[in-house]
Amino acid sequence: WAIQAPYVAAINRLKKERNAVILAHNYMTPDIFHGVSDVVGDSLQLAVKAVEVQADVIVQCGVHFMAETSKILNPAKTVLMPDMEAGCSLAESITSAGIAQMREQYPGAPVVSYVNTTAEVKAASDICCTSSNAAQIVGALDSDTIIMTPDQYLAQNVAKQVPQKRIVWWEGSCIVHEQYTAQDIREFREWNPGTRIIAHPECPPDVVNEADFSGSTSGILDYVTREKPEKAMLVTECSMASNISDELPEVEFIGPCNMCPYMKKITLQKVLWSLHTMTEPVEVEPEVAEKARIAVQRMIDLSR
Numbered sequence: 536w537a538i539q540a541p542y543v544a545a546i547n548r549l550k551k552e553r554n555a556v557i558l559a560h561n562y563m564t565p566d567i568f569h570g571v572s573d574v575v576g577d578s579l580q581l582a583v584k585a586v587e588v589q590a591d592v593i594v595q596c597g598v599h600f601m602a603e604t605s606k607i608l609n610p611a612k613t614v615l616m617p618d619m620e621a622g623c624s625l626a627e628s629i630t631s632a633g634i635a636q637m638r639e640q641y642p643g644a645p646v647v648s649y650v651n652t653t654a655e656v657k658a659a660s661d662i663c664c665t666s667s668n669a670a671q672i673v674g675a676l677d678s679d680t681i682i683m684t685p686d687q688y689l690a691q692n693v694a695k696q697v698p699q700k701r702i703v704w705w706e707g708s709c710i711v712h713e714q715y716t717a718q719d720i721r722e723f724r725e726w727n728p729g730t731r732i733i734a735h736p737e738c739p740p741d742v743v744n745e746a747d748f749s750g751s752t753s754g755i756l757d758y759v760t761r762e763k764p765e766k767a768m769l770v771t772e773c774s775m776a777s778n779i780s781d782e783l784p785e786v787e788f789i790g791p792c793n794m795c796p797y798m799k800k801i802t803l804q805k806v807l808w809s810l811h812t813m814t815e816p817v818e819v820e821p822e823v824a825e826k827a828r829i830a831v832q833r834m835i836d837l838s839r
């Protein structure tokens with residue numbers, strides 16, 4: 536932290552000069568999360584907050600699809616990405632051709648795409664979802680069959696919550712959450728009795744089955760804040776526990792975690808450079824942005 540302090544001070548000064556705000560995802564490192572961000576949250580919270588931003592500039596501390604979502608919702612604002620290579624294995628797993636293929640296979644079924652997709656994929660979809668509203672969105676759609684892309688595990692976990700629907704899915708996955716196995720969780724529980732195990736719904740369904748609770752990153756925070764277990768294992772990205780542990784000193788966070796190499800591309804140094812040089816601005820073709828905005832806005836309206 537002492538080493539980072541000059542960066543934090545310089546970023547906070549530059550934010551004022553540029554009339555900028557920093558939107559940071561829960562998986563950012565604690566120096567970004569606690570030191571320089573104006574809004575923190577899960578994917579849905581960041582998208583909702585992006586609509587309310589008054590500043591001229593948004594610096595997106597998260598991955599590329601999140602910056603695209605902010606730009607789609609705020610076409611007149613400058614949205615900066617501190618590292619354009621901060622991608623996502625889910626977003627990379629599907630293109631609009633994949634959406635067309637699913638529509639051909641399941642004619643008439645609406646396409647619900649996770650926000651972890653490119654603007655082009657969102658534009659080809661009927662509605663978006665995040666892990667905090669996926670079951671609600673799927674349950675509200677007027678169709679027996681629903682296409683969910685691109686996260687096969689989120690789709691399978693939602694299928695258990697909304698059994699009245701037939702859910703079909705694309706076979707994408709998150710490289711962070713797919714690494715956990717049910718066997719890992721069972722062994723961990725055996726060796727650490729009394730630990731509350733909390734899994735993100737991007738984990739395979741057998742992992743979620745072994746957990747005490749499953750929810751989006753904000754759902755995880757709410758659960759731990761409400762329940763205050765003595766010990767908790769978060770089956771998700773490593774920064775999640777680091778970021779929330781400060782406010783929850785009574786909870787001991789234990790257990791292994793997995794790092795997202797994409798999220799970790801965003802560093803304090805790159806955030807400073809981004810604000811200093813005003814790079815890299817995220818652009819989305821207006822025609823694509825307009826269609827994608829409809830899918831994102833439908834999701835926001837349905838989750839109110």
Ligand code: 13P
Pocket residue numbers: 561576577578579623651665666667709737750751752753
């Ligand atoms: P949420 O913060 O919406 O739970 O998403 C997790 C994630 O993997 C984002 O990339």
Ligand code: SF4
Pocket residue numbers: 598622623624625626651709710711712737772795796797798
């Ligand atoms: Fe994508 Fe998974 Fe990383 Fe989130 S944690 S950005 S879903 S690869």
